[in-house]
Amino acid sequence: MGIIGVIISAKDRKGFLRDISTVISAHDINITYVQQFLQDGVAQIYLELEDVEDAERLLDEIKGVPDVISLKTYRPFEQIYGKRVIVIGGGAQVSQVVLGAVTEADRHNIRGERISVDTIPLVGEEKLAEAVRAVGRLHRASTLVLAGSIMGGEVVDAVKELKEEHGIPVISLNMAGGVPDVSDLVITDPVQAGVMAVMAVSDTAKFDIKKAKDKRF
Amino acid sequence: MGIIGVIISAKDRKGFLRDISTVISAHDINITYVQQFLQDGVAQIYLELEDVEDAERLLDEIKGVPDVISLKTYRPFEQIYGKRVIVIGGGAQVSQVVLGAVTEADRHNIRGERISVDTIPLVGEEKLAEAVRAVGRLHRASTLVLAGSIMGGEVVDAVKELKEEHGIPVISLNMAGGVPDVSDLVITDPVQAGVMAVMAVSDTAKFDIKKAKDKRF
Numbered sequence: 001m002g003i004i005g006v007i008i009s010a011k012d013r014k015g016f017l018r019d020i021s022t023v024i025s026a027h028d029i030n031i032t033y034v035q036q037f038l039q040d041g042v043a044q045i046y047l048e049l050e051d052v053e054d055a056e057r058l059l060d061e062i063k064g065v066p067d068v069i070s071l072k073t074y075r076p077f078e079q080i081y082g083k084r085v086i087v088i089g090g091g092a093q094v095s096q097v098v099l100g101a102v103t104e105a106d107r108h109n110i111r112g113e114r115i116s117v118d119t120i121p122l123v124g125e126e127k128l129a130e131a132v133r134a135v136g137r138l139h140r141a142s143t144l145v146l147a148g149s150i151m152g153g154e155v156v157d158a159v160k161e162l163k164e165e166h167g168i169p170v171i172s173l174n175m176a177g178g179v180p181d182v183s184d185l186v187i188t189d190p191v192q193a194g195v196m197a198v199m200a201v202s203d204t205a206k207f208d209i210k211k212a213k214d215k216r217f
Numbered sequence: 218m219g220i221i222g223v224i225i226s227a228k229d230r231k232g233f234l235r236d237i238s239t240v241i242s243a244h245d246i247n248i249t250y251v252q253q254f255l256q257d258g259v260a261q262i263y264l265e266l267e268d269v270e271d272a273e274r275l276l277d278e279i280k281g282v283p284d285v286i287s288l289k290t291y292r293p294f295e296q297i298y299g300k301r302v303i304v305i306g307g308g309a310q311v312s313q314v315v316l317g318a319v320t321e322a323d324r325h326n327i328r329g330e331r332i333s334v335d336t337i338p339l340v341g342e343e344k345l346a347e348a349v350r351a352v353g354r355l356h357r358a359s360t361l362v363l364a365g366s367i368m369g370g371e372v373v374d375a376v377k378e379l380k381e382e383h384g385i386p387v388i389s390l391n392m393a394g395g396v397p398d399v400s401d402l403v404i405t406d407p408v409q410a411g412v413m414a415v416m417a418v419s420d421t422a423k424f425d426i427k428k429a430k431d432k433r434f
Binding site: 094114 | 245248291312319
C-alpha cells in the first residue's frame with residue numbers, strides 16, 4: 001500500500017475526471033491530488049492515489065476508460081520535492097531568509113532528506129493576508145516564514161487562522177506590527193530565520209519549534 | 218466566465234470526489250486542480266474550476282451532494298502566487314540563484330505582478346533527472362533554472378524532455394557536463410541567472426529568452 005503518481009493522457013473532453021474517479025473509487029482508493037493540463041490538444045491528468053493495493057489491476061481498468069490514450073506512473077511529489085517551507089514577504093529581508101533556508105535545506109537534502117523552499121515576494125496588508133491564508137490550501141506546506149519590517153492588521157488574523165485551522169507553524173522576523181505576537185517563533189536575523197525554519201521541518205535536526213515557543217532569537 | 222477556487226468540507230468517505238465531479242461535469246465545467254486533505258477528521262477538498270458561468274447555481278448544487286458540510290470560495294492560486302520560477306541544484310550556487318530570483322521577483326510583484334520562486338536543493342544525476350522531469354507535472358511552472366557546477370548524463374535527457382514535451386524553457390549556469398548545450402540560455406553568474414529567469418517569465422520585462430537563445434552570458 002502506498003501513494004503513486006499517474007499521468008493519464010486522454011482525448012480532451014468534459015466528464016473525463018468523473019469517469020476516472022468512478023473507476024478509482026470502486027477500488028476503495030483515495031485521490032489526494034489531481035492536476036489537469038492541455039498539451040498539444042491532448043488532456044494530461046496527473047493524479048496521486050493513496051491506499052493503492054493492486055496497482056497493476058487498477059491501471060488496467062483505467063486504460064479501459066473511453067478516450068484514454070496512455071498511462072505513466074511516477075513517484076509522488078512528496079518523495080521528489082518533499083516538505084515545503086513557504087516564505088512570504090518583501091524587501092531586502094525576504095531574499096536573506098531564502099538564502100538561509102536554501103543553504104540549510106541543501107545540507108539536509110545532501111544527506112537524503114527532501115525539503116523545498118518556496119517563496120512569494122509580496123507586500124501590502126491585504127495581499128499578504130490572502131497569501132498567508134492560501135498556505136493552508138497549498139500542497140505539502142509544512143511551515144511559513146514571514147519576512148518584512150512591519151506586518152499587522154489583517155495579516156495577524158490570517159496567521160492565527162493558519163495556525164489554528166491548519167496546524168501550520170509560523171515563524172516571524174522580529175518586526176513592527178502585531179504579527180510577531182501571534183507567531184510560534186520570532187527571529188531577528190533573516191538568514192537564521194530561514195535556517196531555523198528548515199531545522200523545524202527536518203526529520204533529523206534536534207530543533208523543536210514547540211520547545212522554542214515564546215523565545216525571541 | 219473565469220477560474221474559481223472552492224474548498225468543500227465534507228464527511229470523509231471514498232467516492233466523494235466522484236460524486237462532486239459528476240455534479241460539476243454536468244455543468245460543462247473543467248476541474249483543473251484538486252487537492253484533498255484531512256483536518257480533524259473532516260475531509261477538505263480544494264478545487265479549481267474553469268469555465269464557470271453561473272457560480273451561484275453550481276455551488277448550490279454542490280451543497281446538495283450527500284455529506285457536504287460547508288463551502289468556501291477563493292481566488293485561484295494563479296492569482297495569488299502567480300507563475301513559478303523553479304530552481305533545482307546544489308551547493309553555493311543554488312542559494313545565489315535564488316537570491317537573484319527573489320530580489321527580482323520582489324521588484325516585479327511590488328508593481329502588481331505575481332511571480333514565485335520555488336527551490337529544491339538537490340544533487341546526484343538520478344535525483345536531479347527525476348526532479349527535472351517532475352517540473353513538467355508541477356502546477357504553474359513557468360521556467361526552470363539549473364544551478365550547479367556539473368550536470369550531464371540523464372539530466373540532459375530530462376532537460377530535453379521538459380523543453381520538448383512541456384514547452385518549459387530551461388536556464389543553465391555555465392557549468393561542466395552536457396546540460397548547458399541543451400539549455401535555452403547559459404549564464405555564468407548565479408545571481409544574474411536568477412534575475413534573468415524572472416525577467417523571462419515577467420509580463421513587463423523586455424527580455425525575451427527566445428531572442429537570447431544560444432548566447433552565453
